[in-house]
Amino acid sequence: MFFHNYKYRLKCIVRDKAMMFWTLLFPIILAILFNLALGNIGSADNFKPINLAVVKNSSYEGEKEFTKVLDEVSDKKSDNVVFNTQYVSKNKAEKLLEDNKVEGYIFFDDDINIVVNKSGLNQTIIKSFVDEYKEKVSTIKRIIKENPKAINEDIMKNLLKDTNYLKEVAISKQSPDPSVNYFYTLIGMACLYGSFLGIKEISAIQANQSSQGARVCVSPTHKIKIFASSMLATTTVELFDIGVLLLFISTVLGVNFSSNLGYILLTCLVGTITGVTMGTFIGIIVKKNEGVKVGILIGSTMTMSFLAGMMYDKMKYIVANKLPILAYINPVNLIADSFYSLYFYDTPTKFFINIGILCILSVIFSSITYFVLRGQKYASL
Structure with a gap:
């Protein structure tokens, strides 16, 4: 039954x-x-290099250290590319920005200047990059002024290098997937x-x-x-x-x-x-x-x-x-x-x-x- x-x-x-x-x-x-x-939620946070223009003017030649640093973070062979950088005239940079082909452009006079046409994450990253460079340059200048003997090649490398003291340890074999x-x-x-x-x-x-x-x-x-x-x-x-x-x-x-x-x-x-x-x-x-x-x-x-x-x-x-x-x-x-x-x-x-x-x-x-x-x-x- x-x-x-x-x-x-x-x-x-x-x-x-x-x-x-x-x-x-x-x-x-x-x-x-x-x-x-x-x-596509798992790939939403994937970072894409930011399109950036740099104006080549008379003051540009005096900022070789900055352009050297910028080239390092724009190297497409690197695993940590931040910017897709192109060096153009000011008129060309304004045109690229107007057509939304770049997120902003940098030009030089007495200082390093940033021009953007809107606010957003990419624009914030550009500003943070420039501000960090300025802070490091200011630190180096202050050290040279107060104690010129403290500056040597190794110290300069350490000042310009970003060092991460945190170590990422996986708690699982799987990556988190939201x-x-x-x-x-x-x-x-x-x-x-x-x-x-x-x-x-x-x-x-x-x-x-x-x-x-x-x-x-x-x-x-x-x-x-x-x-x-x-x-x-x-x-x-x-x-x-x-x-x-x-x-x-x-x-x-x-x-x-x-x-x-x-x-x-x-x-x-x-x-x-x-x-x-x-x-x-x-x-x-x-x-x-x-x-x-x-x-x-x-x-x-x-x-x-x-x-x-x-x-x-x-x-x-x-x-x-x-x-x-x-x-x-x-x-x-x-x-x-x-x-x-x-x-x-x-x-x-x-x-x-x-x-x-x-x-x-x-x-x-x-x-x-x-x-x-x-x-x-x-x-x-």
């Missing part, structure tokens, strides 16, 4: 077109939209969409919610056994939907996941069970019709997805800093964080903490559903 009901419920769920749309097709559509919107968390959160939301199936299955065995529930209650088979087979069918379908979504995101969209397939499958399984049991929990606790339950589920799922950073990536860190308890009771955040910990961290500690909390939530949802369902009695059917 158990496997007969399992097969029956499996067919019913698969044939429910509306339910299959929300649990399978809708997350895939969102993933495509995310990919279109976030496809876009992956959006897709991980999407998978977390899709797992929670299994709650739709959970609500539908719990309504199907409650006599006061559906005619099918009334028939189940008068049947000789215990409704807990029927409910267990229904939950197994629901979990099977939802796990298939999550698998298809994961395969689509990783292979078609090229989103990076961990190479540890076993942990990824475990996250999908635990996330799916959490979503389904959350649906049964809402279905058994809320004493309203199915439409109201679905409305509550949609509202809570969207709220959890927002707090996990699905709509605004900084929200995840705001919640973690301001109200960390929300991060630990939010299933969407826990699922997304499990994927991210596999992707970014070398140790699985954070991953197992998230999975452990998800298991606890699933047990709580299942226990409440079981005890409430077992205690339900009806005066008449």
